[in-house]
Amino acid sequence: MLFAVFLPALLAIFIPYFSKWKEKIHTGYFVLLAPLAIFIYFVSFVGNDFEPVSQNYEWIPSLNIGFDFYLDGLSLLFVLLISGIGSLVAFYSIFYLHTSERLDQFYVYLLLFMTAMFGVVLSDNVFVLYSFWELTSISSFLLIGYWNYKERSRYGALKSMLITVFGGLSMLGGFILLSIITETTSIQEMIGQVDIILGHDYFGLILGFILLGAFTKSAQFPFHIWLPDAMEAPTPVSAYLHSATMVKAGIFLVARFTPIFSESEWFFVFVSGIGILTLIWGSYMAVRQTDLKGILAFSTISQLGMIMAMLGFGTSTAIFAAVFHILNHATFKGSLFMVAGIVDHESGTRDIRKLGGLATLMPISATLAFFGTFSMAGVPLPFLNGFYSKEMFFDASIKLESSSLMIAELLRTAIPYLAVFGSIFTFVYSMYLVFGTFMGQKKLDQLPKKPHEAPIGMLIPPIILVVGVIIIGILPEAFNSSLIAHAAESIYGQPIEKHIQYWHGLKAPLFMSLAVVVIGALLAFARKSWSGIYSFLPGKLSFNKAYDFIVDQLEKTSAKITNSYMNGSLRRYMIYILTAILICTFTFIGLTGGFNWDASNLSEITIHEVLIALAMATAAIATIFTNNKIGSILILGVVGYGLALLFVIYRAPDLALTQLVVETITVALFLLCFYHLPNLRERTDSIVEKSTNIIISVGFGLLMTVVAISAHSTKLFETISGYFIETSHDIGGGDNVVNVILVDMRGLDTMFEIVVLGIAALAIYGMIKLRNKKGAK
Template sequence: MLLAVLLPFIIAIFIPMISKWKNKFHTGFFVTAVPVVIFIYFVQFLGTDFEPVAREYSWVPSLDMNILFYLDGLSLLFVLLISGIGSLVAFYSIYYLHKSEQLGHFYVYFLLFMGSMLGVVLSDNVFVLYTFWEFTSLSSFLLIGFWNHREGSRYGALKSMLITVFGGLSLLGGLVFMSVITSTASIQEMIGQQELILNHEFFPLILGFILLGAFTKSAQFPFHIWLPDAMEAPTPVSAYLHSATMVKAGIFLVARFLPMLSVSDWFFIIVSSVGIATLCWGSYMAVRQTDLKAILAFSTISQLGMIMAMLGFGTEIAIFAAVFHILNHATFKGSLFMVAGIIDHETGSRDIRRLGGLMTFLPITATLALIASFSMAGVPLPFLNGFYSKELFFESAIHLDLSVSGITETLQTLFPYLAVLGSIFTFVYSMYFFFGTFRGKADIDELPKKPHEAPIGMLVSPIVLVLGVVIIGLFPDLINQPFIEHAASAVGGIDIQHSIYYWHGISPAFIMSIAVLAFGTILYISRSKWESVYKAVPGVLSLNKFYDGLVDRAEKYSTTITNSYMNGSLGRYVRLILLAILLVTFSVMSLTSGFTIDSSNLAKVTIQEILIAVVMVIAAVATILTNNRIAAILILGVVGYGLAMLFVHYRAPDLALTQFIVETVTVALFLLVFYHLPKLEKNDQSVTTKIMNLSISIAFGLMMTMVAISSHSSKMFDSMSSYFVENSYKLGGGDNIVNVILVDFRGLDTLFEITVLGIAAMAIFALIRLRGKKKGE
């Protein structure tokens, strides 16, 4: 299982080398094999007797960050979607992306994203989950901005990352709270201690943090604004991110923590309200769009809101319907995105105002779009899987029966009506997408390309997905018991069984479906009569404008603040840094009793130490007052050698030797570059500046003195010195304790310190070469 998750990351390492052969062999063929292998591995777990599988791999045990993988019905559903849709998208991209594109970059980003999503849905350790969660934001940023020469791509990529990373940081806060409260990082163990979390005083914060992370990732209102701009990505990316992966991560998060959080009434109020609002707003705004991918983007928002609302309902039928619709949505939405890509690829336009009558030129594509869009609309036909889950959605909205009062009772009354309202506009945008593109009069001269049917390679993936729509619609029991019921049971935390059938009599849910069909048809036919309503709602109000204004103001104010102190004066920079250190250090010391002075266990100060200290003070002051460069260098060396003498006096020969070497080398280097040193000139600073510098210097010296005294006088933790004394020879095999600490106990720290020095040396070498080139040497 670990290899299955790491496989995309491993293969991504070799993509740059493989992409060099793209003129002979399209990189996509090699990449397609990766999700196919993963899908084949995980499909073996399907079955009516499936039991959860847990795997643990050691990573950072001291931080409770072992890699825990947990495969149950929910994670299996998402793994198969990620790998199955990923296989089709990778194959589709072979025919969509030309060999002249930067295929190496694209497929590296694609594999990184796939591996990150697999890590998210399989992780049982919350910190590992969060790590993969942020990897999805980073890799999706790279995918959305793949065509980075376009301003829209750069804008959409940055927007998606800012919003989703903001939510990710919120999620981290919630996960840390739960981990501290339950003393575990395992999600399953946290769910087992749900009473501890639910009764904790910080539960409202935990709920808010977790839901904020989920809402931003799954484009729930009002955080949905990043998703339409993400349409600037290549169509294979859009098909993958918005049908089965990126936007479903927030859905997965809510579903995973549902057994623990759904007990709270506030979970029902927040999640179901946000979900219904997202459904209605997304479907309403989709009808306004003119770009095919923009229509699908807002349709995705509405469908995600529908799923989120069902999870918020929290009843058995609602959970079953949510899980079922996750699968259905992936099939019809993935195929519709690929259809939009085919239209763009074969006509050169996605503007629905310029399209129409394409059924004659793209008959196969039109057939695929017909089935997928009608399934998305929930048209009551037995071979459309979208109708089944939409009916279950209506049924779950009607039969909430939570037996509560107040705001929750009001919401229960409103939800069925809002569900119908959102579904009506869902029907309208589905018809708008299909008939606006494939029916009507064709105006070929207005298109950049003469339309013709796509090559068979580009049609294979949407055909497979549409076949999934039809097969699930005709034979829903094929995937119910071995697949959907296991996933629903994993979400609900109880055994959930529900039959899927087409006809169940004249029920309230069926009447709601007929109402959607009737009112939706009327609204679609009369669209030109009422579309002016968009001038009033949303009118000039726009969440995008709010986001743009917020980002612009942040950049403006940050630039103003930065320019206020970044004026090129090194003296000012040093003063600000020292003042910040003084403020933070003294504040912390005052809050933690850091000014404690305990001299009971100190050795007596001898005359030798006093003489050495006096000499060092005199030398330090003389360095400031002297006007001779050689004298300043030599006197500065006296300070360093005096410190070395103190080390000798305190019987620390290794430190003394190090100090002697450093001072000798420093003095020698100063003398070597003596010719290039600036001449010492009379200080022409103002009296105020001199007083400020003197005050900061004295305060900083006092601070360091107090830190040294306080660190010895107040012990917040047990000293580690006895451990090193006892184990330096036993574990490190050396008598010199300091050397053993540096080489063995803190070997990794030492390695990075050497690395930093090496990088600094290379930077200095580069500066010297650059200076030489400027002088023409």
């Protein structure tokens, strides 16, 4: 699995080379190979007899962090969606993106995002999961802002990253607390310690932190505002990120931790409460949109809210329905995004007010849109997979268990009605989308170009997805025992035997579905007559305005704070830095009892050492008071040469020679640039400034003394010097221990130090040449 996870990232290294041939062969053909190969590999795991597989690769053993991959039913479902939809998106992008685009950058970002998503759904180590989680935010930021010359693309990319990274950092806090409580970083081992986690005082913080990460990533209310702005990305990105990957990461996180949190009633309150609110708000706001991708964006928010609510229910029926709808949503939503891209590509606009009557001009696209939107709306037809999971959602909403928590009981009572209410608007925006685009009067005079059917290459991916909608609708049991049941079992913790049937009899879920269709159809038909309600709700209220205000105030406040101390004074900067070091270090030493004094293994101090130390101290102090440049240089040299004499006394000839060479060169350089040195003048500092200088200089010197004494007196581990002395001859073939350490035992350190010096030398040489050229002119 390690190779499968990192295969897209490995391929990304070669994309810049492949893109050089893009005029002959589109770069997307090379990219297509990675997700397709991964999909074929993981399809081999699908079957009734599937058993979880785990693989472990060490990374940072001392911190218990490693690439621990765990493939169960849940992660298998997501891997197949990521790789399967990823293959279709890569193929779709070949015909959507022209070779004049920056294809190398686009596909590198896309492959990095694939790697990040594979890592998220397969990682069993919470800190590795977090690393991949943040990589999804970074790579999606690059994808959303791909057309960076557009202001709205930059805005949408920044908004998505700020919100999702904020949630990711919160999630990291929850992971840290979990690892401390359970003394493990493995999710599967944490699941085995549910009683310890639920009974711990930090449980509330853990639940809140992790859910915050999930809600921000999956665009749950009120963090949903980033998703519509992310529609500025190219349509292949929208189809991929918002149907099967990016927004589903939060769903996956909640599903993965459901075995730990589901016993808590507060889990139901937060997850189902926020989920059902997101369903209602997303579907309600979708009807207001005029951009095709805007409608689909709020549609995605609504559908994610429904899945989140079902996960919060925690019952076997709800979890099975949630898993089933994750699969169904990927098929119909992916196809609809691609159809929206086709309409935009062939007509030049996504504004539904300018569209209409395209069914006769784009019959294949219209047919695909009808299947996708009717499935999304939950129309009760046996060949549409969306109806099955929507009816299961209704069934689960009326079978919730009673609760002793008052707020949970109130929510349980209200959820069936709220589910129908939100689904009515789902039906409305679905009809609005398909009929507003493909039916009605043509408005060709308002279109930038005359629309026509898309090339077959652009149609193949949505056709495949719509065929998936139909196959799942006709043969749902074929996907049940081999895939869906295993994924549901991974969440629920025990086998779920659930048969997917079209007809369940004249029961409440059917009547709820009929109510949605009838009321939804009436509202869709009379949409213009009641759309004025949006001037009251939300009216002028907008979460986007709140976001803009918060970001604007943060920038202004940060600028004020920064400008208050960044005034160009190097002295002030040094005061801030050294004061912070002094306070933090002394406080930490005091609180932890870090100061130790042990003089038992020190040799006697001789008169020679005392005299040299006094000379060095006197010279260092004298540099402060001298006003002569040559005098300052020579006095400063006394300090360096005095240190070299100490190395000689302590029998460290190598260090002494090095110090002599460095000091000689330093003094020589000072003398060479003597003419350019600033004139030393009498300082006119105030008493406050002089007092501050004295306090900080004495304090910092005292700090270094304390640290040096404590470091020498504290022996937490056995020294490694004995090992070097014993093995230098056998390993390095030399008796000079210092040389063997530098050349052999720590040869890489030395090599990179030489490389750094070489780079610095080249930079200096370049600057000299540049100056000479300017002088010549």
